[in-house]
Amino acid sequence: MTHDTLNRDGRPGCHGSGRCDNTRAEQFIRAVYDQHGAFLLRVATGLLAGDSHHAQDLVQETVLRAWRHADSLDPQAMGIRSWLGHVLRNLVIDGRRARRRRPPETTxxxxxxxxxxxxxxxxxxxxxxxxxxxxxxxxxxxxxxxxxxxxxxxxxxxxxxxxxxxxxxxxxxxxxxxxxxxxxxxxxxx
Known part of the structure; x- marks a missing residue:
């Protein structure tokens, strides 16, 4: 018999194999991508002046950050798109700041x-x-x-x-x- 517990990172999970936690995580991530993935990629590509590879990386990071807050976010709710957009925008700003502090990258x-x-x-x-x-x-x-x-x-x-x-x-x-x-x-x- 499994009992709901908190995982090491404080997220709800299941005792034992962790199968319950993995299923919830996959469902959440799939729902975010299905509902908001295309929108996030368009916004990221635009903010990065057409750099689609970097945009895909930032979308993945945005979804990862959403997953860390899965207990308080609903992928179907209207407000999540705005939240995701702010996270994405902050990632773009953080990336620009980081590039200014280090030598130029090769392209x-x-x-x-x-x-x-x-x-x-x-x-x-x-x-x-x-x-x-x-x-x-x-x-x-x-x-x-x-x-x-x-x-x-x-x-x-x-x-x-x-x-x-x-x-x-x-x-x-x-x-x-x-x-x-x-x-x-x-x-x-x-």
Whole structure:
């Protein structure tokens, strides 16, 4: 007979094999990914200026942090998406701070710049846009992701980011202006 107990990390589990705890963990993680995984990946990719590999890592870390609070979070509840978004945003900010404190990382830019006969112009344009987006502040990129990429209303973006609608409008205006300037400096504005 098994009795509910607390595991070493303070989470509810089962005595003995741990099968009960593993099942609950798998169900929680699967539910979070099913309900919010695609949304989190879109937001992370936008905040990271298109770096999908790093975005996937941050989504995994966000879900892991949600799992640590599984006792108080419900994957089906509306409020969890906002909570997950804040965790994801904080991970992006923490990553930027950490990179500023250490030497630059090596990148695969050489691979991105390899010539491709039929998609060269598309790749070049995407690279220029990524560079222009990377030059924007996190707040500007964040609001552009929600308003333009995710096609959310000003009210929905304000609620998701936890800022007033007027701030969303002004940040969107300033972000678009900064993006136009960055693209113009690269010769890509009509």
């Amino acid at each position: 695969d830019e050489v691979l991105v710049e390899l010539p491709v006969s039929d998609h060269t112009e598309t790749l070049h344009t995407a690279k220029v846009v990524r560079e222009a987006l990377a030059g924007l502040s996190l707040q500007h990129r964040e609001v552009l992701v929600h308003v333009l990429y995710l096609d959310q209303s000003v009210a929905r973006t304000a609620k998701t980011l936890g800022i007033p609608p007027g701030t969303v409008k002004s940040r969107t205006h300033l972000a678009l202006k900064a993006l136009r300037t960055a693209l113009a400096e690269r010769g890509y504005v009509p």
